[in-house]
Amino acid sequence: MSEAQLKNLEEIFEQRIANDEKIEPKDWMPEKYRKTHIRQISQHAHSEIVGMLPEGNWITRAPSLRRKVALLAKVQDEAGHGLYLYSACETLGISREELYEQLHSGKAKYSSIFNYPTVSWADMGAVGWLVDGAAIINQVPLCNTSYGPYARAMIRVCKEESFHQRQGFEIMMKLCNGAPEQKEMAQDALNRWWWPSLMMLGPTDAESVHTEQSMKWKLKRKTNDELRQQFIDQTVPQADILGLTIPDPDLKWNEETGHYDFGEIDWDEFWQVVKGHGPCNKERMNARVGAWEEGTWVRDAAMSYAEKKKVRKISKAV
């Protein structure tokens, strides 16, 4: 293909997206579009899968059967989200094994929030309320993204997320209306999860390298800072209802802007965690790699059994 032809194809492609047309797997697409989507969709899938670990930690210790079935169902949903997204990603021509390999070798990233520990039951409340809350804010605009399989996966994901956030908030409410010690647990969880949740919405716009291109491809509809502001504005009144204090002395309603002003985020901490030095990075990766390696014999056995059955079926037919 000549350079002029390529340029022409790219222009038609960008025009299609500008017209709100969807791009489907077999359509021509610029290599950069393919690569960027593989990176973002796989990061997203990895986050769902690794995200099961901090909550899985509490399934066996949930305080009641009601809480246990809810948490179990939520974690199972996250597995589903990971699977929808992995298969959307595979339509771009990368195999599941390659995707796992990228996660296990540390080449691919996942959301830094899942590298924080879940030390008390109240963390199940805070994670559902804040982490799923921030995820929803991130994900809703993606239901309209330009890549068809990703948009369809996101519609399914978003439908399932609201139960996650509500079950988390309910846990917080119960604790806040309980004994002083229980309310303290809830406050402690909020103290630990607040800032990481703000970081979860990504680096500030000034530091964010992919924003402009991602906006054009509708991989992003709002900037990280806009999403973060939206998250803060909607979460502060919820904390008020719980009677909890957001751990930010600079947090203040700004009559003029109609938004909350908030304090400085510790971006050094964010980058430390992204680079692998968070409190649980190693633990999370060991759990994933361990599950994959220890499951090898099961996958192999299932495959041998499937092949044996197939041969039997053919020989019977003959």
Place this chain on the structure above:
Amino acid sequence: MEKNWPLWEIFVRSKNGLEHRHFGSLHAADAEMALENARDVYTRRSEGVSIWVVESKDITASNPENNGELFEPAHDKVYRHPTFYTLPDEIKHM
């Protein structure tokens, strides 16, 4: 041995009276496992009453590059649509 589970396409009928619709895909060792996995992955909230699974490699898809020759000939066959035919306004129920 290290042989990867193949990819399957999943079609779900959400209720009787509706057709099966493509829901997504998943990996499974065989058709039976694909059905079981599809139940867990795609119908956790009663989204379906019937599931079809087809190994992805068995699907033959048209190529968008040929969309011109495949689909464009229909564009100028306006006579296939009722609006092509002009009838007097007094004619009712047609």
